[in-house]
Amino acid sequence: xxxxxxxxxxxxxxxxxxxxxxxxxxxxxxxxxxxxxxxxxxxxxxxxxxxxxxxxxxxxxxxxxxxxxxxxxxxxxxxxxxxxxxxxxxxxxxxxxxxxxxxxxxxxxxxxxxxxxxxxxxxxxxxxxxxxxxxxxxxxxx
Numbered sequence: 001x002x003x004x005x006x007x008x009x010x011x012x013x014x015x016x017x018x019x020x021x022x023x024x025x026x027x028x029x030x031x032x033x034x035x036x037x038x039x040x041x042x043x044x045x046x047x048x049x050x051x052x053x054x055x056x057x058x059x060x061x062x063x064x065x066x067x068x069x070x071x072x073x074x075x076x077x078x079x080x081x082x083x084x085x086x087x088x089x090x091x092x093x094x095x096x097x098x099x100x101x102x103x104x105x106x107x108x109x110x111x112x113x114x115x116x117x118x119x120x121x122x123x124x125x126x127x128x129x130x131x132x133x134x135x136x137x138x139x140x141x142x
Contacts, residue, residue, distance in 0.1 A: 050056050 046056065046059065049059065
């Protein structure tokens with residue numbers, strides 16, 4: 001059995017809690033309320049203009065322009081990013097053959113050295129095995 005400590009009542013710091021509540025009101029609740037009031041006012045004006053026989057085509061055109069502007073900004077941003085990436089890839093593609101050739105030559109040199117070292121290490125063993133094989137080959141078979 002494990003004995004759990006008795007629960008302690010967690011008391012909040014009243015001063016910081018009040019400051020937090022005040023900040024929540026001014027930074028979240030108030031701007032949200034103002035935005036909702038503006039949206040409802042625009043909604044009311046739109047309904048009033050449509051019901052009163054006013055022209056809503058101009059407002060619709062303006063709204064459409066304001067909807068298109070962020071998309072155009074994102075399209076230009078995407079165009080710049082992808083254009084820069086394409087330019088960078090072209091430059092990289094032009095520069096890579098020189099550096100990859102140097103790397104390939106270095107790897108070939110390394111390969112030759114490793115093969116030469118491996119040949120030197122295995123040569124005595126191969127000689128011994130070759131000698132044993134030749135002795136076995138000279139023995140008469142029964």
